Amino acid sequence: MPEGHSVHRIARQFDRNFVGRSVTASSPQGRFAEGAAVISGRAVTAVRAVGKQMFVEFDDDLWLRVHLGMYGAWDFAGEILVDPTIASANGRMGQTNQRGTDLDAPALDDDPILDDAGENSLTSIGAPRRTRVHVRMSEQTTGLGGDDAQWPPAPVGQVRLRLLTDLTCADLRGPTACELQTPDEVAATIAKLGPDPLVDDVAEGEERFTAVVRRKPTAIGLLLMDQSVVSGIGNVYRAELLFRARQNPHTPGRDVPEDVVRGLWRDWVRMLAIGVETGQMMTMDDLSPADYRKAMASRDDRHWVYHRAGLPCRVCGTAVIVEEAATRKLYWCPSCQA
Structure with missing residues (x-):
């Protein structure tokens, strides 16, 4: 199950790639077809993460609540904009220290750190590029295409919700919760959280x-x-x-x-x-x-x-x-x- 840091990173990626833009929404799987029809054509006005849940605001005080649960995941495709507040391949990152966290410590060198699965720990969600990236428990980045890839990409697996701008595509699969809420319902959901x-x-x-x-x-x-x-x-x-x-x-x-x-x-x-x-x-x-x-x-x-x-x-x-x-x-x- 994604923990809090994952959901906050995904929310920041949404903030940079979707807030202020109108989206075309669909439900390739069909299970969220009615909700997608309500969202489609609206502009994303805000996004926030609270714990393991993410809330996306659209025009007219309409909110989308997503809880990835054990198996949920977001796939991003297209032009992915880097969040300057998180690490990048040639950026800066700090170490964990019980006396305090030095988030400004310089990277050891310009070479990417690849884990045993060949994934780049420093880029995480990823640098700007036209490719397909996968965002799951630790936001591991996996290239699945290139500049010549089909646009928009064909859905992979059971996609509950697709949000599409002219540059970026986000596919949601396997969430525990994917529902539309009013502002009062969002407030009530958050009020139950620590x-x-x-x-x-x-x-x-x-x-x-x-x-x-x-x-x-x-x-x-x-x-x-x-x-x-x-x-x-x-x-x-x-x-x-x-x-x-x-x-x-x-x-x-x-x-x-x-x-x-x-x-x-x-x-x-x-x-x-x-x-x-x-x-x-x-x-x-x-x-x-x-x-x-x-x-x-x-x-x-x-x-x-x-x-x-x-x-x-x-x-x-x-x-x-x-x-x-x-x-x-x-x-x-x-x-x-x-």
């Missing part, structure tokens, strides 16, 4: 998050995944934030010391900023330049405990364990997080 550091006042968000967690008997490992408690955290960030705090995931929220709860929020603020800037859930700290490149090139070298079941903890050497928590896999170190 604070998002990129949407809400950070200090107020910390107070809301801390107050809710400190009164709940629910395990902190479950609370971090509850979108009504805090927006945007998924399975990867949940495991990594808890490890970074050396917090047992089974401790009831009300029993977690207040300073630890506040530390979790502040670390989420940092992790989310890094995820949006780099396009990767990069949670390792204090890496050498060589290790940083290695981590950006391989998902296996990016995290402390996530997806490391049975492997030695990077800190103490104890085998990382995995268990099921509310149908999701929970990774943690039984020694460091005892």
Whole structure:
């Protein structure tokens, strides 16, 4: 499932490529044909992400709500405009550091960092070009065409919604939610969500998050995944934030010391900023330049405990364990997080 950084990056891509432009909308799959007919011909006036949900505003106070869920994805094709606030192949990116995030640290060199799937971690959504790019859980960029490719491209798979301008095409496939909403319905949807550091006042968000967690008997490992408690955290960030705090995931929220709860929020603020800037859930700290490149090139070298079941903890050497928590896999170190 896409986590908060992914949805914010996709929203920024929509902001640069669709806001202020009229769209032709269709539903090649047919399941959103009526909604697409209502949208078609309208101009996109705003886009916003809150946690794992994205809201696109059209003329006449009409909103489109999209929740990608476990299997949803956006495909972009055509002229893709770069967002200058996120990393590019020859841009700048920083490292994760518990003492603070240096998002202005220079890239090591001008060579792209390719991961083991041949994907460029630095470009993420991609540089300006006429090609087809795929945006999924970590906004991995995959070229599927060139300047001579058919325009608009033929739909691939079961496309729920296609939004098309004269330069850019966005195809939505497999979302959990794709619906039209009124402003009041959008407000009601957002009101049910916990604070998002990129949407809400950070200090107020910390107070809301801390107050809710400190009164709940629910395990902190479950609370971090509850979108009504805090927006945007998924399975990867949940495991990594808890490890970074050396917090047992089974401790009831009300029993977690207040300073630890506040530390979790502040670390989420940092992790989310890094995820949006780099396009990767990069949670390792204090890496050498060589290790940083290695981590950006391989998902296996990016995290402390996530997806490391049975492997030695990077800190103490104890085998990382995995268990099921509310149908999701929970990774943690039984020694460091005892």
